[in-house]
Amino acid sequence: MRDFLKFTLASIVGMLVVGLLTLFIFIGVITAIVSSGDQIVTVEDNSILHLDLDAQIIERATNNPFEELDIPGFEGSKKIGLNDILACIKKAKTDDRIKGIYLDPTEVSAGIATVEEIRKALIDFKESKKFIYAYGEFMSQKAYYLATAADTIVLNPQGAIDFRGLGGERNFYKKGLEKLGVEVQIVRHGKFKAAVESFTREDMSPENREQTLSYLTGIWSEMLQDISVARGITVDELNRIANQVATFRKGDFSLENKLVDELKYFDQVLDDLKELSGISLKKDLKTIEVAKYKKVPSTETKGLIRDKIAVVYASGEIDGFGDEGIKSDELSKAIRLARRDSTVKAIVLRINSPGGSAYGSDVIWREVKLASEVKPVIASMGDVAASGGYYIAAAADTIIADRTTITGSIGIFGMIPNAGELLNDKLGITQDVVTTNEHSDMPSLTRKMTPFEQDLMQSMVENGYDTFIGRVADGRQMTKPEVDEIGQGRVWASVKAKELRLVDLHGGIAEAIELAKEMAGLENYRISEYPKLKDPIDELIKQLSGSAKMSFIRSELGENYRYYEQLKSALSTKGIMARMPYDISIN
Numbered sequence: 001m002r003d004f005l006k007f008t009l010a011s012i013v014g015m016l017v018v019g020l021l022t023l024f025i026f027i028g029v030i031t032a033i034v035s036s037g038d039q040i041v042t043v044e045d046n047s048i049l050h051l052d053l054d055a056q057i058i059e060r061a062t063n064n065p066f067e068e069l070d071i072p073g074f075e076g077s078k079k080i081g082l083n084d085i086l087a088c089i090k091k092a093k094t095d096d097r098i099k100g101i102y103l104d105p106t107e108v109s110a111g112i113a114t115v116e117e118i119r120k121a122l123i124d125f126k127e128s129k130k131f132i133y134a135y136g137e138f139m140s141q142k143a144y145y146l147a148t149a150a151d152t153i154v155l156n157p158q159g160a161i162d163f164r165g166l167g168g169e170r171n172f173y174k175k176g177l178e179k180l181g182v183e184v185q186i187v188r189h190g191k192f193k194a195a196v197e198s199f200t201r202e203d204m205s206p207e208n209r210e211q212t213l214s215y216l217t218g219i220w221s222e223m224l225q226d227i228s229v230a231r232g233i234t235v236d237e238l239n240r241i242a243n244q245v246a247t248f249r250k251g252d253f254s255l256e257n258k259l260v261d262e263l264k265y266f267d268q269v270l271d272d273l274k275e276l277s278g279i280s281l282k283k284d285l286k287t288i289e290v291a292k293y294k295k296v297p298s299t300e301t302k303g304l305i306r307d308k309i310a311v312v313y314a315s316g317e318i319d320g321f322g323d324e325g326i327k328s329d330e331l332s333k334a335i336r337l338a339r340r341d342s343t344v345k346a347i348v349l350r351i352n353s354p355g356g357s358a359y360g361s362d363v364i365w366r367e368v369k370l371a372s373e374v375k376p377v378i379a380s381m382g383d384v385a386a387s388g389g390y391y392i393a394a395a396a397d398t399i400i401a402d403r404t405t406i407t408g409s410i411g412i413f414g415m416i417p418n419a420g421e422l423l424n425d426k427l428g429i430t431q432d433v434v435t436t437n438e439h440s441d442m443p444s445l446t447r448k449m450t451p452f453e454q455d456l457m458q459s460m461v462e463n464g465y466d467t468f469i470g471r472v473a474d475g476r477q478m479t480k481p482e483v484d485e486i487g488q489g490r491v492w493a494s495v496k497a498k499e500l501r502l503v504d505l506h507g508g509i510a511e512a513i514e515l516a517k518e519m520a521g522l523e524n525y526r527i528s529e530y531p532k533l534k535d536p537i538d539e540l541i542k543q544l545s546g547s548a549k550m551s552f553i554r555s556e557l558g559e560n561y562r563y564y565e566q567l568k569s570a571l572s573t574k575g576i577m578a579r580m581p582y583d584i585s586i587n
Contacts, residue, residue, distance in 0.1 A: 041295045043097045043288055046277045049088060050102045050287040053118075053146075055080040057110035059315045059352050059382060062533060082114055082382075083311075083529070084294045086510065089121040091298050093128045099277040100131035102287065103150055105143035111352075111383025112219060113402035113494075115142045117508035119226070122149035131276050135269045138162070144259070145223050148230040154272075157263040161254045163246040165239075166220045168212070172202050181421030185449055187457040188413035189465040189489070196413055211491050215406055218493030222403045233258055308528040309516050310338035310347045311509070318356030318364070318388045326353060328360030334530035335367040339374060344528065346376040346516035349396060350509055355388025358412050358464050362391070365471055369395040376519035380512035381405045381503070386491060387412075390502070391468060394475035397519070400512045401494040401503045408497055410472060411489025412464045414457055420446040476501055 061081030092098040101122065108115055122132055126149075134150035136143065137159040144161050147153050155161065177184065177199065184199035197205060204212070224235045233241075241257050251263045264272070274281055312334050316325030338344045349368060355361065371377050372395055379385070379393035381401035386409035393399050401407060423429040423446060433441050442453050449457065469483040476483070478501065486492075486500045497503045505511070517525060 040297070041288075041292045043095065043293070043296055044286045045097050046099055046279055047097050047286040047288050048100055048102045048273060048277050049092045049098050049293060050104060050289050051085070052104045052289065053080070053108050053110075053143075054078070054106060055109065057082055057085070057108070057114055059083065059350060060313050060529065080290060082110075082117065083509075084290055085118055086121050088290045088293045089118075089125050091293070091296070093125045093130070095296075098130070100133065101125065102273055103132060103134040103147060104136070105134065105140075105146050106136055106138055107140050108142040108146060110142070112142060112145070112223070112404040113381075113383040113406075113508075115146050116402045116404050117382075117510070119146050119149045120508060121510070122146075126151070133269075133273060133276065135264075135266070141166070145227065148227050152262070153260045154262045154264050154269060155251045155254055155260040156265060157251045159251050160249060161246050161259050163242050163259065165242045166216045168216065170198065170204060172198050174199060174202055181419065181423075181426045183418040183421070183448070185416045185418055185454075186413065187454070187461045189411055189461050196415060199415065214496070215491055215493035218495050219404045219406075222495065231258055305524045305526045306343055307520075307522055307525045308341070308344045309513055309520070309522070309525050310341070310344045310528050310530055311350055311513070312338060312347060312530045313350050314364070314389075314392060315350075315352045315382075318353060318392075319360035320356050326356070326360070326364075328357065328363045330531055331364050332367040335364070335371055338528075338530055339367070339371040344375070345520035345522055345525070346378070347371055348378050348380055348509065348512045348516050349393065350380045350382065350512075351385040351389050351393055352382035353389035353392075354384050354386055355391065355409065358388065358468070361388035362467070362471075364392040365395055368392055372397055376516055378512045378516050378519070380509045381407055381494070382509075387489075391471060394472045396475070398504045398515060399502070400505045400507045400515065401497065402508055403494050403506050405494040405497075406491060407494060408486070408492035408502060409489055410468060410483065410487035412461055412468060413489075414461055416443045416449065416457075417445055418448055420448075
């Protein structure tokens with residue numbers, strides 16, 4: 001017995017020692033990785049900025065150095081910030097060590113408006129007389145749209161250009177929910193507020209089909225105009241090519257139709273890049289990625305500048321489920337900090353949001369309104385700024401949107417699932433309720449709403465809609481009837497939204513910052529981004545805890561993750577929503 005206890009105790013002590021050593025090693029590795037993120041990167045002469053855009057492009061990259069790791073247990077989620085991409089292109093324009101840009105697009109994981117902003121930055125870069133060389137074995141439509149900013153587009157002989165026009169599909173859950181015994185009870189205002197159609201119909205309503213075709217046509221038209229100018233091909237000819245579906249034709253088809261300049265293999269591309277950058281064919285090509293180049297100090301930096309323009313990022317669903325998206329209290333605090341900071345002379349509110357909680361939207365709107373009373377506030381719209389996303393923009397002095405931005409959707413709705421049949425009839429789970437008042441159990445998820453409850457919810461929605469159009473009317477110098485006429489939950493492409501006075505100017509975040517500079521009367525300024533990025537160690541802990549589960553689900557489901565996300569969001573919806581009709585994925 002004594003020997004057993006001795007060996008048991010020794011084993012426990014050994015396990016503790018090994019555990020402590022492992023912990024110390026782990027902490028050391030983490031510290032080394034975090035410290036490496038602060039190291040200054042040097043750029044060799046005759047280098048090329050390599051834009052490899054296979055990662056998911058988000059508005060602003062996180063401060064998490066582990067995202068780029070590719071070791072077991074820490075596989076990076078491969079995200080890159082639009083702010084970093086634009087900053088690197090701008091920096092490379094005046095960096096004598098950078099001879100040009102190698103654009104390597106295949107699938108660009110971003111919205112079309114984001115692609116438009118990168119494309120404009122590349123066109124501006126060409127003023128430096130440096131080259132832009134694009135090559136791909138296959139290019140998606142968004143990738144090809146971006147590539148048309150290059151001086152030269154090269155395609156693999158066995159490759160293809162995805163060029164067939166824009167399309168999108170909707171998912172309808174009504175029949176599936178009926179099989180489960182779940183009914184979704186709807187209250188809404190606006191004949192175009194189609195967010196609820198996924199749960200009440202098996203196909204698109206005529207109104208929804210009308211608005212979808214309208215904004216798809218508008219976006220496609222803008223893309224074709226840009227491609228036409230870049231490639232010297234008429235819009236009619238481009239539509240003819242799209243109708244032939246270049247996607248499933250080899251490289252010679254793209255070459256014959258002038259979509260690309262040359263057909264080459266990768267080894268030949270490397271030789272081209274070496275020649276363009278002034279490197280001997282016998283030497284290795286010198287390239288630098290955005291992830292490293294963003295750490296290179298700008299050649300235009302001239303000491304510390306006191307005056308600032310605050311860029312406040314509002315990305316994702318407003319008060320949606322999970323840790324991602326916009327938290328109304330956090331964003332409101334960020335805007336408040338920027339308003340109270342005397343060194344911040346203007347604010348750019350960068351919005352990429354389909355909306356969300358009507359209450360959360362109003363909380364943010366209030367802070368935008370207060371800020372606009374003391375300093376210039378410019379709303380810059382990204383891929384989408386609709387419903388609640390438009391709500392929070394309405395109080396800004398000026399609204400700027402990309403030509404391919406989707407906006408509008410001025411309307412609200414509420415959804416209350418009734419799972420009574422699922423629980424009672426299919427699962428045999430019954431309920432019994434005790435209440436002190438007539439409607440104490442409202443809202444119930446196990447029974448239909450009574451006529452009184454339905455009327456009460458509808459009244460709440462109507463009041464919320466009246467408040468919404470009132471906010472827009474005040475901000476846009478319009479009347480409520482004028483806003484209601486273009487509201488009703490309808491989604492608009494940016495070009496049409498500008499005609500309707502919902503948008504003031506077309507442009508991206510660069511133009512918004514330039515306008516902020518002019519409105520604030522600034523000569524020199526620096527950018528300060530809000531909300532402040534979280535500590536990388538905190539991000540790692542979060543990654544190892546709750547968000548690790550979401551990362552696993554995302555990695556397992558792949559592209560199908562968006563269906564899970566839609567259902568999860570719908571089931572977790574609380575209160576009245578000012579949200580886009582649906583999650584738009586344009587192909």
